[in-house]
Amino acid sequence: MKKEISEVAVIGSGIMGSGIAQIFAQSGYNVTIYDKDQASLTISMDRITRNIKKWCKKNGVDEEEALLKNIRKAGSIVGIQQADFIIEAVTEKLEVKQAVFLQVEEVVSDQAIIASNTSGISISAIAESCQNKERVIGTHFFNPPYRMPLVEVIQGDRTSSQTVETAQELMESIGKTSVLAADVPGFIVNRIITPMLNQAMLTYEQGIATASDIDSAIKLAMGHPMGPLELADYIGLDTILFFMEDVYQKTGDQMYKPGVILKQLVEEGKLGFKSGAGFYHYKEEGEKVEKKKQIF
Ligand code: NAD
Secondary structure, three states: OOOOOOEEEEEOOOHHHHHHHHHHHHOOOEEEEEOOOHHHHHHHHHHHHHHHHHHHHHHOOOOHHHHHHOEEEEOOHHHHOOOOEEEEOOOOOHHHHHHHHHHHHHHOOOOOEEEEOOOOOOHHHHHOOOOOHHHEEEEEEOOOOOOOOEEEEEEOOOOOHHHHHHHHHHHHHOOOEEEEEEOOOOOOHHHHHHHHHHHHHHHHHOOOOOHHHHHHHHHHHHOOOOOHHHHHHHHOHHHHHHHHHHHHHHHOOHHHOOOHHHHHHHHOOOOEHHHOEOOEEOOEEOOEEOOOEEOO
16 A cells, blocks of 8 residues: 655755655645755756746746745755655765665655666666665656656565555645666666666767757757757766676676776866856856857
C-alpha cells in the first residue's frame, strides 16, 4: 500500500533542487529546501520566488502568497526532519550522495522515503550506506524540473514495491509522467543521449563544424528543440563529465570516453549555462539570457 505524503524536503539547492522544490510547492506540498552552502540557498529561494510569481501570472493563479508560503529553507539538515519524502539533488558524486543519505537517515522518521535525483549513479550503490535500503529510490527529473513532464523512477536491488508505488503516485500528483527504469548506468534517457552529446563534442573538438552549426544541424535534421552542445551547456558540463567518467571506468565503453574539450572546459570552471560559459557564453540579466556567442 502506498504512503501518504504531505511534507517534501529537497537537499541541494542548485539548478535541479530549486526546480524540484518549486514544482512541489506549486502543487501544494509543504517543501523544505536545504543546502550546505547558504549562498546557494539564498539564490535558490530568490529564483523559486521569481518563478512561482511568473507561473501564477502566466496561468492566472491568484494563490501566489499561499504557494510561496509552502516553501521554506532549512539552516541545517535537522530542518528536514518532518519530511515524508526527501529528494537529494546534490553534486553527482557517489561518496557525496552516500554521505547525504546517511545524514538524512539520522534525522527523518523510519517511514520516510529517500530519493536521489542522480542522472546516472547506481541507486543500489547509494543505498549501500543506508540502514533501510527498501526506502531508497531514484526519481530522476529533467531540466528544468518545473517544465519537463518526465520523471524516471529507478528501483534499486532492495527498493520495495511500496516505495516504487508511492514515488510513482507522488510524481503523478505533481503532473509528471513517470517511467520505471532498471538500475543501470544512465537509466533510460541518459544511456541513450550521452553518447550523442559526446559525439557532438568530439565533432566540435575535431574541427568538423562550429558549435552553432553542429547545434543547427541536429535541431533541423532531427526536429530536436535544442542542439546537443546547447543541451550539454544546459545540463552542466561537470555533471556530464562525472557521469561519462563513471560509466567509462565501469564498462570501458568508448561511447562514454570523454574528449579533451569537455575536460578542459570543466577544468577552467566553464560548466555551461550555470557558470556563464561552456560551449557558449551566457549573460544573465534577471531571467533574460543574451544571445549566445561562440568562444572558440
Ligand atoms: P548543482 O551543482 O547546480 O547543485 C548542487 C548543489 O548541491 C549545490 O548547491 C551544492 O552546494 C549542494 N551540495 C553539494 N554537496 C552537498 C551536501 N553534502 N549537502 C547539501 N548540499 C550539498 O547541480 P545540479 O545540476 O542541480 O545537479 C544536482 C543533481 O541532479 C546531480 O545528481 C545531477 O546529476 C542531477 N541532475 C542534473 C540535471 C541537470 O540538467 N543539471 C538533470 C537531471 C539530474
